[in-house]
Amino acid sequence: MAEKNMVEAINDAMLEEMKRDPRVMLLGEDVGGGGVFRATQGLRDEFGPDRCFDTPLAESAIIGVAIGASLNGIVPIAEIQFADFIHPAMDQIVSEAARLRYRSNGGWGCPITVRAPYGSGIHGGPYHSQSIEAIYGHVPGLKVVCVATPYDAKGLLKSAIRDPDPVLFLEHKRAYRLYRQDLPDDDFTVPIGEAEVKREGSDITLITYGMMMHHSLKAAETAQDEDGASVEVIDLRTISPLDKKTVLKSVEKTGKALVVYEDNLTGGFGAEVAAIIAQEAFEFLDGPVTRVASPDVPISPYAGVLEEYLLPNPEKIAKAIRDLAAY
Amino acid sequence: MVSVRESPTELGLSNDQLLDVLYKMMLSRAVGQRERMLNRMGKAPFAVTGEGHEATQVGTAYALVSGKDWAFPYYRDIGVALTLGQTARDLMLEFLARGENVSSGGRNMPSHFSDPKLRIVSGSAPVATQMPHAVGTAFAGKLRGLDEVSMVWFGDGATSKGDCHEAMNFAGVHKLPVVFVCENNQYAISVHWTKQMAVENVAVRAQGYGFPGVTVDGNDVLAVYGAAKEAVERARRGDGPTFIEAKTYRLVPHTSDDDDRRYRSREEVEEWSKKDPIPRFQAYLEEHGLLDEKTRDELAKKAAQEVDAATEYAENAPLPDPETALRHVFAE
Amino acid sequence: MVTVKDMPGILGLTDSQSLDIYYKMVLSRAASARQRVLQRMGKGSITYSGEGHEATQVGTAYALTPGHDWIFTYYRDVGVVLTIGMTARDVLMAFFARKEDISSGGRNMPSHFSHPKLRIVSEGAPVATQLPHAVGTAFAGKLRGLDEVSMVWFGDGATSKGDCHEAMNFAGVHKLPVVFVCENNQYAISVHWTKQMAVENVAVRAQGYGFPGVTVDGNDVLAVYRAAKEAVERARRGDGPTFIEAKTYRLVPHSSDDDDRRYRSSEEVEEWSEKDPIPRFQAYLEGHGLLDEKTRDELTKKAAEEVDAATEYAENAPLPDPETALRHVFAEEEVA
The missing domain is CATH 3.40.50.970 (Thiamin diphosphate (ThDP)-binding fold, Pyr/PP domains)
Structure with missing residues (x-):
């Protein structure tokens, strides 16, 4: 190691x-x-x-x-x-x-x-x-x-x-x-097309990837500590082909889905994930499939204050968890 | 402009090879004409052919070793595909989008050739995209210590694209075994070459990439062959790329969907018909006692029969199974 | 290579213009050096600067009519924008990404200049994308019967891009009033020019587009100015584009994130420091009796003071309001 x-x-x-x-x-x-x-x-x-x-x-x-x-x-x-x-x-x-x-x-x-x-x-x-x-x-x-x-x-x-x-x-x-x-020191691979549950939970499924996965894990801890919400965090890892099975299995368990991505909201890849859940896990849903993403502006400006204002962060994600948990 | 008017065999071609070159040109013409006719009869939605380009296409491809060297044609290169070993049947199967067509199984448009065994690499419709690919196979060949040559064909319009520049620059910097063949027929669909470039001979650009550029009479098949042979030898011995500009003329519209009367005069087409590379080469061979009327007629007949048989076979060949449209997105 | 060893006046420059050119070079150097110091102090995330390029940048820009002609810079062109009329304060405001930064209000990285009144057009970071824009303003000018010239600056790396070829070809076919300026400093970040092109002088490519290409000593400001002046005159009278290749050297790393020791020797940098365009022009002016020690010191002091004042102003200027990050995605309604 x-x-x-x-x-x-x-x-x-x-x-x-x-x-x-x-x-x-x-x-x-x-x-x-x-x-x-x-x-x-x-x-x-x-x-x-x-x-x-x-x-x-x-x-x-x-x-x-x-x-x-x-x-x-x-x-x-x-x-x-x-x-x-x-x-x-x-x-x-x-x-x-x-x-x-x-x-x-x-x-x-x-x-x-x-x-x-x-x-x-x-x-x-x-x-x-x-x-x-x-x-x-x-x-x-x-x-x-x-x-x-x-x-x-x-x-x-x-x-x-x-x-x-x-x-x-x-x-x-x-x-x-x-x-x-x-x-590990020895040769290993991770298969393309397989998501991974990075944190198990029972109340909300949070689907994410990239840097937002790290922010989401933090937000999930916050939600656990402050609100007692149990959030399952799935790291897609591969966007295409998408591991629908892992996503749907989790949503069927939790009944709530939050999709978090850094890209601007409209037409982002999280929209595809949300559509799949809406279509294929409809019977299991207890709340609106929700997205957290950046606003629809070119991401991102240079000045720190502007960049931070736009990007999703653990606080914004935790708030979305709270709102969704309230359903 | 390079032109060859000496003895027909000075380029090292035997009499049989010279007749073979002529036959490939005649066969290309026959295939092109047949495709356009079948299109007008409603048997296929689209035809794109290269009547007038035969000397350029056959002359360049004839300098390659088929199955060893890499060929990146564009959508007008019936003569290239036939010279490298595709058959009239292959082309007709493709033209009629039959299931067993080797180029694409009915996925690509006609004249977008592909034949892995012959190392003819599948082409697409966006212009000039194949040029970096040719540089890439040459690059791999150089890294692997092989003596394979890549040849890539494109029109005058393609020279304006960024990919053309990036490919030529890459090939120049790394002295790669690539032969760039510009089939300059003076029109990019309707746009005259004077609106495409501000230079008389686009081959001059090669010196900006550190390798030779040569302009040849693209309707003189031996001039073209001579230039291609030299370029291929140069590439094979590790001296780097060559750019060949073959000045020619498309005697037919761009495609079956094009009406060329809206952008060029009938007089101009008529004038270029007089320079048709096929009668020109026939006259040359006759002059040198290598062809007589009888042989010429036999060759014409043979080409017609080959195209007839190919058409009949292809027309009766099965269509692709619809569900194959889902296959080959990724490796199976 | 064109070099000018004649009297400065031969190019139509007055004595005070020659000193003005010198001052712009000194000011560019001071503004760049200051930014690098501030960045190392942790006051900014990144710097791009052009120490070594001053003769090329000031010499070319000086041939233009500010506010009339069109400017398409790249991220090293501090000297261009200061010559055209931006101030040290403008440059420092961009460095600190302040609210009133005229270039972008803190959105673009520093040294990505924009100044609509001066017709300095905002640039992106991808290399060579600004070349077709310069051709476009020239095209519009020709269609509208104007006598404006577009000048566009880029590095040697940019010549490899498809956009460079497409822009030059378009300009050549339509004989547009564009001056292409390649600041050939021999390195695209770490990649040496011999891996970028297989020709000694990339200016030879211009003939493939039907217009002249000229290679000049980019550290000789008068040689650069002469080439630029000729090119601008040619463009203005409707004779079409020119490609100027100015051979120069970047005396500093590519950016504050770059360590140039990994791709070039300190001997090489040292050797080029001896060809530094600023002392060179200084010696030339002194040799022709246009500059003495007193004036030189005054100009150096003036530049330092200008940069000091700019730094102080910019450092104390307010940050952008966070919610402005949402604005200007599309045109906004005029507020009465």
Whole structure:
């Protein structure tokens, strides 16, 4: 066992996968020097500049070249420096990577992993803070993972690298160095598409992912201490494909569902979760399926006071728990 | 402009190969015409073909080793697909969206070729997206120490896209074995090249990426082949990419949904019909005693029969099972 | 490379304009250095600054008519905005993310400038996205028969982006009044230019778009000014775009979050410090009798005082009201 934070766990996952499989390589902007978050630290020294590869500053090319390389015996991990910068590559991700297998009737596959730090809370302003999971979670043929803990990050990144299809791997950058966790020394994976109950409870099911999972756990403790409400917290971990089973099983038990996400409210991925619960667990519900999210403004402004005002936090979540518990 | 007017065999092609090149061009023409006819008869909703581009398509593809080198065609490249080993039957099955069509099982539009065994990579409709993919396979080949070449075809419109620039720059920086083939037919659907670029020859851009760009007469199949052969050899020996601009003309509308009379004069089309690459190559071969009327007629007949048989087979082939529409979203 | 070794007056600059250029460079340096100090003191989350780029930034911007021509900066262009008319106070207000910060009211990161009256257009952080915007204002100007010029600044990394190509091609096809300024400081964060492009001078790409590209010594402010002046005149008379590549060097890390020791040697930085554009222009002015020690010290003092006053004002200025975070998503009704 060794204690690691999330960015170290991600670094370890890549290191171990690149050792395990010589086809695995990493490409992106500044990755050779360790990357702006140090997630690729040491990989160029270990594997050489060909396998830890500095590309020109061109996101569409990073993804497009990764797609081509994946067709010819390479297992690429493409790093997009910030999720906010992924948009020029949307054509390559949505129209190419996610459609290649389908449009060729299974003739071609595209085993690429696209890693991107995402999320608010580091004074990143409107271009180093975006949540992009709802945009890409809508796309068939693409798997979308949102990690928030060192264990899940390492296990899921390994699964993503080994997956035969494209995976968008979103790493909440505020969670990079906030938490440490003991990780097993031996090889382990966490399957894509499985949620995890991070805290058991009986009164309310709280469904969340990313940084909000940490805030939700705090809020659940507060609700327990102050109001005696027992909240079950589910970390989705994978946005697409969504683990409906774990969500529905819990809601059937508690009868109440609270969905918490950092992205702005309208059309956020929590809306999909809420719709599934409304449609498939209607008989079990004792209160309105409720969402806590950011207001519908571009998330997030640079000034701390503005950013804090917008983002969900443990207090706002605890209040929503209280309101829902009152039903 | 490079043009080849010396002896027909100076490029290393045997007499049989020269006739094979001609046949591929004739077959491409026959397939394209048949598809447009079947579309007008209501047998398929859509046709996109490349009549006029045959010298460019066959001439470039002929320089590759089929099944070893990587091919990234765009939706006009019937001649490329046939030269690399797809058959008229493959194309007709695709055109009629039959279940057994190798390109897509009826999912993609016609002329969006894919054939994993031949390393023809599935293409999409957004323009220029295939260019970084070609760079990617070349990149992988270089990392893996292989001697495979990637060739990618696109129109003049594609040169305006960011992906074209990003792909060429990436290939240039890392000296990758890629051949970029611009089939410059002067129109991006209705938009004339003068509204697409402010340069006479778009091949000049290659020097901005540190590799050679060459402009060839795209209706002269041997000129095209010569340029492609050189580019492929250069790529294979590790000297990096080449950009080939083949100036040609689309003798038919963009697609079966397009009416080209609204953007170009009949006189212009007529003028370019006189430069049709097929009669031109036939005359050249006849001049050099490699083709006579009898052989020419036999080849024409053979192409027609191949297309007839392909059409008949494809028309009677089963449609895709509807529920297959749910398959192949992810690996099975 | 174009370099200017003639008398300053040859470019049409008066003596006081030459000193003004010098002052803008000194002020840019002072505003940047101050921000980095304040950031290290924990008074701001991040800084981006352009020490080393002053000749390129001031030299190009000086060729424009402020308020008339259009400005599309990137996040290193302190020298551009100070030349066009923003003040040290404006720059520091953005650094402290204060309520009255003209650029964004505390929404954008520091050095992401915006000033509608000066036609400095708000920028995002993704690289090269502002290039098509500059082409767009020039396009509108041409359609409307105006004689405005758009100038857009970006780094060497930006030249790899699709947007750069699409913007230059569009401008070339329609002969638009745009000046593209590449501040080629040889590093896109940590990535050396040889991994960014396979050509010695990226300005050669301009000919692929049908307009001239010129490479200048970006640490020689008069060489830069001359190239910019020519480009602006050319654009203004309807002859179309120009691409200026100014070769320079960033003497500081990419941002306050960057450690440049991991990708370049201190010898290299040292070597470029010797080519620092400010002492260089100073020596040039002194050599031509336009500057003496007394004036130099006065200007240095003036810049320091301006930055001091700006810092004091900005530090004491109020924070944004939290609920303003909800405003300006869409146009608001005019309040009478």
